Amino acid sequence: MTEARKPIVNLKNLKLEHWQRGSFFESSDVSFGALLGLKDLGIGYGEVPPGKSGCPFHNHHVEEELFIVLEGQGTYRFGNERHEVGPGDVLGAPAGGPETAHHLINTGTVALKYLSISTMAATEICEYPDSGKFLAKTRRPGSPKASFRFIGRAASTTDYWDGEPGA
Structure with a gap:
């Protein structure tokens, strides 16, 4: 018999994973949709230190994202614009091209939560406009993990028939 999931998670009880990459990217965060029994809706909580960002500037072609600022101050870089944000602000990141690329930067003096x-x-x-990369991934419905994942640059394209026997 499987244990029933609780429909409630308290943020203060979550175990955050701290990571850092270079001098600009750092966060303590966790994904917890699965704890709520969610299969096709991702939800996470993050704490980004002053002067840092929790992810590279990117846009999604299919998925949509929403961010709710709980504490701290930051800049929401969205397309060619920058918006100052703080507690209570709700930020949308619809699917699209580079005009919907986004990320949050902590410009305050305390953690941006x-x-x-x-x-x-x-x-x-x-797509990652700052670095010219792209990410292609698939996952089985209901699974949070990618079953295929590739990061590359368009400059390394290959012809459709390249390497095919008899082509």
Whole structure:
């Protein structure tokens, strides 16, 4: 018999995972949709230190994201614009091209704390305008983990027929 999931998670009881990459990217965060029994809706909680960002500037072709700022101050970089944000602000990141690229930067003096909520498509393409990369991934419906994941740059494209026997 499987244990029933509780429909409530308290943020202060979550175990955050701290990570850092280079001098600009750092966060303590956790994804917890599965704890609520959610299969196709991602939800996370993050705490980003002053002067840092929790992810590279990126856009999704399929998935949509929503961020709710709980504490702290920051800048929401969205497309070619920058918006100052603080507690109570709700930020949308619809699917699209580079005009919907986004990320949060902590410009305050204390941790920027926020919730992130996203659709979890079975197949997704993300672009990273600052670095020229793209990410292609798939996952089986109901599973939070990617079954296929590739990060590359369009400059390394291959012809459709390249390497095919008899082509």
